[in-house]
Amino acid sequence: MVTFPNRDGIDKEQLTLCAADYSLLTDLYQLTMAACYTGEGVEQRRASFELFVRRLPENFGYLIAMGLEQVLEYLTNFRFSSAQIEALQKTGIFAHVRENFWTLLAQGCFTGDVWAVPEGTAIFANEPLLRVEAPLWQAQLVETYLLNTINYQTLIATKAARLRDVAGESATLLEFGTRRAFSPQGALWAARAALAGGLNATSNVLAALQLGEQPSGTMAHALVMAMSAMTGSEEQAFTAFHRHFPGAPLLIDTYDTIAAAKQLAAKIKAGEMELSGVRLDSGDLVSLSKQVRSLLPHVSILASGDLDEWEIAKLQAAGAEIDGYGLGTRLVTGAPVNGVYKLVEIDNIPVMKQSTSKVSYPGRKQIFRSWVGGQVQTDTLALADESHVSGSSLLQLVVQNGERLQPPASLQEIRGRTGVSVASLPLETRRLDAPVGVEVGISPRLGELILKTKKETTETQRT
Structure with missing residues (x-):
C-alpha cells in the first residue's frame, strides 16, 4: 500500500x-x-x-x-x-x-x-x-x-416522522439506509435521526450499539442464491439460515415468491419451523402480500425496495397485507x-x-x-x-x-x-x-x- x-x-x-x-x-x-x-x-x-x-x-x-x-x-x-x-x-x-x-x-x-x-x-x-x-x-x-x-x-427525522404518521403506530419500520447514505458518518447520523424520528430499529450495527439499541435486519438474496446453488434448493437455504438464527425473518422473493411461501407454510404446518416474518423486496407488493398472507396467516410480512411515505400510503390504500417496512434510499436521501x-x-x-x-x-x-x-x-x-x-x-x-x-x-x-x-x-x-x-x-x-x-x-x- x-x-x-x-x-x-x-x-x-x-x-x-x-x-x-x-x-x-x-x-x-x-x-x-x-x-x-x-x-x-x-x-x-x-x-x-x-x-x-x-x-x-x-x-x-x-x-x-x-x-x-x-x-x-x-x-x-x-x-x-x-x-x-x-x-x-x-x-x-x-x-x-x-x-x-x-x-x-x-x-x-x-x-x-x-x-x-x-x-x-x-x-x-x-x-x-x-x-x-x-x-x-x-x-x-x-x-x-x-x-x-x-x-x-x-x-x-422529519421523513421518519412522516413515515410513522402514514404507516401507523402498529407498523414495524426499519432503517436500511446505510449503503445509500452520503458517507459513513452520514449513515450513523441518519440511523440516529431515523430512530429518534419514530422508526423501530436500524440495520446499522455500529449505530445501534453506540445508541444502546438492538440492530435489526433480515438476509440478502446472495445467501439464498449461494446456499441454493450449493445445497440444491431454496428450501435448504432457508433451513440452513434458520439453523443458526431460529425464527429469523426470511427473504422469499429471490426466485418465486409464492412457491417459497408454500414451502414455508408446509414446514410450519409439519412443525419443522417457527417463522416470525418474511420480507418482500420486489414485484407487485399488493398482490404478493395478499397471497403470502393467505398462505402464512400468522407470519409478519415486511416490505422493502425504494419505499417512502407516498408509496406506503398507496400500498395501504390498495389493501396491501403488510405489517412493516424497510426504508433505505428514499429515507436517507432526497430534497435537502x-x-x-x-x-x-x-x-x-x-x-x-x-x-x-x-x-x-x-x-x-x-x-x-x-x-x-x-x-x-x-x-x-x-x-x-x-x-x-x-x-x-x-x-x-x-x-x-x-x-x-x-x-x-x-x-x-x-x-x-x-x-x-x-x-x-x-x-x-x-x-x-x-x-x-x-x-x-x-x-x-x-x-x-x-x-x-x-x-x-x-x-x-x-x-
Missing part, C-alpha cells in the same frame, strides 16, 4: 473524522473572517447567530428539529491543536494575519451560550432551531458544522433541508439581511406556541426578552458560558417527543400533498424592529 507522510499533523492516508478534527471541519471563509475580526480588534464582541430554514422542502408541512446532541458534543470538543495551527500557517493563506489570531486559536474554546428547541420538536419556516450567543470569532467559526448536522438530521445561519445581533445592535428572497429578521428571538385542545394553533415569533406573548416558549438555554446545563436526552425520550409533537399538528399540516403549515405570526415589537432596522440600514448605506 502506498502511504504518504503525516506532515503538519494532518492524516493524509484516510479521509476520516474524529473529535480532534472538529475545528478544521469548516469552510475556509469561517477562518478568514475570524482572522479579519481579530485583526480589526472586534473578535470578542458579543454576537448572536440564529439557525433557521427559510422555506420547507416541497410538500413538507413541518420539520422535526434534530441534531442538537451532535452540536453540543462538537462545541464541547472545539479546540485547535498546535499541529492544526501549524498546518494552517503552512498553507500560506494566512500570511498577512496578525500573530494574535494564532494565539486566539491556540488558547480558545467555546465559551458562549446556546438556546435551542428540544430535539423532536416540530418547527416551521423562519423559526430558529437554535441560537448561538458568543464572542464573534467563536460564533462565526462554528457555523459550518452546525448547519451540516442540523440540516441532515432534521431532514431524516436548506437551513441557514445568520447574524441577528452584534454588540447589542440588531442586524438583518435584506437580499431579495433571503431576508432575515433582526434581533434575538423566541418562539411562542399556542395550543387549543392539545392541537397546535399558532406560533408567534417574538423578541427573546418579550414576556407578554401568549403561549409556551420553545427555545431553551442548553449551554451557558460554554457549559452544558443538562444531560443528553435518551433516544426513547426524543422519539416520544417526536410522536407527541406530530400528533399535536393539524391534519392539514401532516398530509403528504399540498400541506398547510401552522400560521407563524410576528409580534408587534419584532415587527417594529424589522421596520426600524430596515430604515437604519438603508440610511447607513446611503451615507
Whole structure:
C-alpha cells in the first residue's frame, strides 16, 4: 500500500473524522473572517447567530428539529491543536494575519451560550432551531458544522416522522439506509435521526450499539442464491439460515415468491419451523402480500425496495397485507433541508439581511406556541426578552458560558417527543400533498424592529 507522510499533523492516508478534527471541519471563509475580526480588534464582541430554514422542502408541512446532541458534543470538543495551527500557517493563506489570531486559536474554546428547541420538536419556516450567543470569532467559526448536522438530521427525522404518521403506530419500520447514505458518518447520523424520528430499529450495527439499541435486519438474496446453488434448493437455504438464527425473518422473493411461501407454510404446518416474518423486496407488493398472507396467516410480512411515505400510503390504500417496512434510499436521501445561519445581533445592535428572497429578521428571538385542545394553533415569533406573548416558549438555554446545563436526552425520550409533537399538528399540516403549515405570526415589537432596522440600514448605506 502506498502511504504518504503525516506532515503538519494532518492524516493524509484516510479521509476520516474524529473529535480532534472538529475545528478544521469548516469552510475556509469561517477562518478568514475570524482572522479579519481579530485583526480589526472586534473578535470578542458579543454576537448572536440564529439557525433557521427559510422555506420547507416541497410538500413538507413541518420539520422535526434534530441534531442538537451532535452540536453540543462538537462545541464541547472545539479546540485547535498546535499541529492544526501549524498546518494552517503552512498553507500560506494566512500570511498577512496578525500573530494574535494564532494565539486566539491556540488558547480558545467555546465559551458562549446556546438556546435551542428540544430535539423532536416540530418547527416551521423562519423559526430558529437554535441560537448561538458568543464572542464573534467563536460564533462565526462554528457555523459550518452546525448547519451540516442540523440540516441532515432534521431532514431524516422529519421523513421518519412522516413515515410513522402514514404507516401507523402498529407498523414495524426499519432503517436500511446505510449503503445509500452520503458517507459513513452520514449513515450513523441518519440511523440516529431515523430512530429518534419514530422508526423501530436500524440495520446499522455500529449505530445501534453506540445508541444502546438492538440492530435489526433480515438476509440478502446472495445467501439464498449461494446456499441454493450449493445445497440444491431454496428450501435448504432457508433451513440452513434458520439453523443458526431460529425464527429469523426470511427473504422469499429471490426466485418465486409464492412457491417459497408454500414451502414455508408446509414446514410450519409439519412443525419443522417457527417463522416470525418474511420480507418482500420486489414485484407487485399488493398482490404478493395478499397471497403470502393467505398462505402464512400468522407470519409478519415486511416490505422493502425504494419505499417512502407516498408509496406506503398507496400500498395501504390498495389493501396491501403488510405489517412493516424497510426504508433505505428514499429515507436517507432526497430534497435537502436548506437551513441557514445568520447574524441577528452584534454588540447589542440588531442586524438583518435584506437580499431579495433571503431576508432575515433582526434581533434575538423566541418562539411562542399556542395550543387549543392539545392541537397546535399558532406560533408567534417574538423578541427573546418579550414576556407578554401568549403561549409556551420553545427555545431553551442548553449551554451557558460554554457549559452544558443538562444531560443528553435518551433516544426513547426524543422519539416520544417526536410522536407527541406530530400528533399535536393539524391534519392539514401532516398530509403528504399540498400541506398547510401552522400560521407563524410576528409580534408587534419584532415587527417594529424589522421596520426600524430596515430604515437604519438603508440610511447607513446611503451615507
